[in-house]
């Protein structure tokens with residue numbers, strides 16, 4: 001398993017080996033021991049899956065605050081996404097900065113989004129399925145969101161604004177400055 005630090009080094013791109021043959025392929029998509037050998041040692045408590053029918057579906061930007069902070073290991077099993085992590089840890093040298101990666105069945109990479117980061121994605125193809133492991137239980141009271149198109153963040157979403165399909169909750173999300181004091185570094 002390849003574990004690469006991205007421009008914000010706490011955010012990692014993890015690429016498992018994929019063994020292809022005439023039948024198709026086989027891949028260990030997650031291995032506690034192999035990842036531990038690479039210095040990645042996280043305890044996951046829940047697996048999530050989402051399906052988005054339409055290209056341009058945006059989910060995010062989301063996080064959970066204490067006591068139910070979640071790290072997320074995200075991958076795509078059908079289709080493709082532009083996946084983004086935004087550092088919202090007050091005092092972090094990369095506070096307010098973001099990193100993104102394209103995740104798809106072809107690229108086979110997974111994005112590790114630690115606690116203290118907003119997470120969101122945009123589907124690049126119709127009928128896209130995303131699965132992700134999380135390190136904390138879902139807790140409605142601890143859910144927080146930030147508006148996807150906040151001008152302070154100015155994220156370069158790979159679609160035209162009028163193509164974006166969002167939940168009502170995400171359309172009503174507060175601006176980036178709401179994140180003050182959600183997390184400290």
Ligand SMILES: Cc1cn([C@H]2C[C@H](O)[C@@H](COP(=O)(O)OP(=O)(O)O[C@H]3O[C@@H](C)C(=O)[C@@H](O)[C@H]3O)O2)c(=O)[nH]c1=O
Nearest residue numbers: 048050059060061062063072119120121138139167169
């Ligand atoms: C996230 C979540 C939602 N739900 C429920 C609540 C709601 O009725 C329904 C749909 O929830 P949402 O609209 O929040 O789903 P969605 O917009 O897909 O939320 C997800 O977005 C991505 C970007 C993330 O990072 C995830 O952690 C999560 O926040 O599912 C759970 O039961 N457990 C969960 O862990």
